[in-house]
Structures are given as C-alpha cells and as structure tokens.
Amino acid sequence: MNEQNYLSIYAKSFNWAGFFLPKQVYSDCSDLYDFCRYIDNIADEKGELDTKLKNFNTFKEDFKLKNENNQIIKNMWSLINKFGISQKIIDDLFDGVEADIKSKVEINTDKDLYVYSYRVAGTVGLMMAKILNVKERSALLGAIDLGIAMQLTNISRDVIEDESNNRFYIKKNFDEIKRILKIADKFYNNSFISIKKIPFFLRFSILVARRVYRQIGNEILKKENLENYNKSGKIYVNNLGKVLHTVLSIGDLIKLYFVKEDKKLTIKEHEIIMQDIEYNERF
Secondary structure, eight states: OOSSOHHHHHOHHHHHHHTTSOHHHHHHHHHHHHHHHHHHHHHHSSSOHHHHHHHHHHHHHHHHTTOTTSHHHHHHHHHHHHHTOOHHHHHHHHHHHHTTOSSOEEOOSHHHHHHHHIIIIIHHHHHHHHHTTOOOHHHHHHHHHHHHHHHHHHHHHOHHHHHHTTEESSOSSHHHHHHHHHHHHHHHHHHHGGGGGSOHHHHHHHHHHHHHHHHHHHHHHTTOSHHHHHHSOSOOOOHHHHHHHHHHHHHHHHHHHHOOOOOOTTHHHHHHHTTTOOGGGTO
C-alpha cells in the first residue's frame, strides 16, 4: 500500500476510521477508494468537457479490458475477484459519475437525487460491505443507506462549491439544506442495525466513520442561515471532534449489541431507487 493513497489525501474522516481496521482490510478499502476517487477526479478536473469525456471513456474502456498496466484498475479487478463484487455495481458507479460530466448538472426531484446518490455513493457502501464480508440482504441495504447518507451530507456541505462548477443538486437555500440533512439522518438511522451483520472486529471502524461523517451535517446546521453557511468555507469535523465521536462510538458499539428492532425507515426511498436499479442483480 502506498503511503500517499487517495484515502489519506481526500477522505480524512474515512482515513481516521480506517485506523481501527486490520492492515489488510484497510489496504483493500484503500484500493477501492483509489478506484472510485480516480473516476471522480476525472469528472471534477478542470478543463474542456470533451477532454474530460475522452479521459472518462478511456478509463472505462481500460477497466472493461482489464488493463493491468494501470495499477488502480489491476487492484480493482483483484477486489472484484476476491470478494465477488458484481460488475453491475461498477457500471452504476460509472453511470453516476458520467452524469456529472456535463456543462450543467441539475437535479429537480427527490427520486433523481436518490438514484444519483445511490450511483455515486451507495455503490461504494455496497462494495465496502462486500470487502467487510457482509452477506445478508438487509445488511447490504444498510450499507447502501450509509453511502447515500454520506453523499447527501456531501451535497449539503458543498452547495456553494458545486454551484461554482455549474452543478445544482439541491436548491440554494438553508431550508432545503436542512431538509436534505433530515433525509440523510433517516438513512444514517437505518444503516445502524446493519452494522451488526459486520464481523465484530470490523464494526467499530464503520461506527466511527458513520458518527464522524454524520457530525458534518450537525456542523452545517450550526450555521443557522445561508449567510453564515456562505461564509464558512469547507465545513468539517476537527481532530478534537473526531476524538470525541470516536469515544462516543464505543457507546454505539455497546448499544448495537442490544438493538434488535429493524425499523426499515428507508423502504419508500429504496422502492423509488429500485424503479431504476434492480438490487438483486447487484447483491
């Protein structure tokens, strides 16, 4: 594993949580993140739209052809074979990222927001669950929930930055940001019980990632209005906050042992997503 992987550079919260994973599991998760981040970077890089589309299609074709001269692609195919990851999940990820390679991106309905969030982040949660040896359907759905929750948090945090890139995932007003964070909370809540299906020695890291990332939403809400939000720049959880929520995750680990009820809070949302995506083909 390279010291300077994408996980350590771009995903501080995930990298923090990854400290609690066994070395090989962390390495596998890092390889997955490198692949997902590389695709995302193609869509986000500065430059002409035609160039970005060309780079995207070249990488997608190299992936399909299993071009082992590209280490990121080689590592990803190793994960696919090792953990039985369906290629349909990767196709969904490509579809989600490709939707961002446009002169203007605009999402106007909750359905489109859910489907987009599944494609770019629910897929990552699902593949991560495979790496963590999750088998049960309900738990895989929970992994999708956590990915979607985190994506909705990202979207709520990055409204100003996205607008500067001509991307409009949600409306630019604080009431809408609060509404999306409330939806994200529903997905975070529903993801909790699924963590019980992860092997015990791997659970704590996911609980930490879930709690720390959810706190970003709470930091956003503290801004109270759009003016303060606009002035805040990139909203994040500082190291002291990460330490606090790591300690609080110990309580989550204990609570998880006693929780039995599966509230299935996101059934409606998954039914909406499944109008476009057939989960059974991915599980």
